[in-house]
Amino acid sequence: MRIRHSVRPALTAALLVAAGSLATAGPSYAAGKDGTLSAGEMGIFYNSDRGGAVFDLPSYSQDSDLANDYFKGSANGAGQRVENNTASYWNRTSDNSLLVYTGKNFSGTSGYIPAGYIGNATPAFKNTISSVATAYIVG
Template structure:
């Protein structure tokens, strides 16, 4: 093996290790940011008030029971439980629809929130949502 080939292989190995480390770091921090009270791209947000007002509860994937979740931040609804306490929502996921349920463990009445959709909850779901999944 020539010296330049060995040098290239070493450089490629270094790049691969650095890239893997970057991806692991990015994945870990992204996964740790959901339920932080900040609605980001690819998350689903449930708002305390109508019109996307008040605090937001943000999820990245699914949550089968909101009874242990609370709104965070210094906004209307802060510290209140998310369970049966949301009036509007915004699906900021670019691909997936989200499903909301009126009872924990994906039971009760359910509805679909399409990718990119935001709005006020209907009378069936206003202050009745207890679970969501994508």
């Protein structure tokens, strides 16, 4: 089994249409990047054990450069750059796994975060994550 990140134009276009529809559906839709980790989002935390500020990504999203993203809210780490400041994760998606990378543009060492995973970053990834992408399993 191989794991790859998904960057498909047709799928991206379909997801953008779906996202536009969901954005008008009401508060149950996970907006992402608002500092509140909702069901269906991936949360990257400033501190270990899901402590401190959180950077939340909506399901089926990716970010090739976390240097231009900041932790939000008032908890420890708020206002700090997300790149190289990650200590723990919570993947609150039910069916979407993610890959984190130590380099920008999905480069460097990668790590797999399955749907539903809660935990601390390993020493190889603690404070070294620079990009994140949706993963899918290739048979």
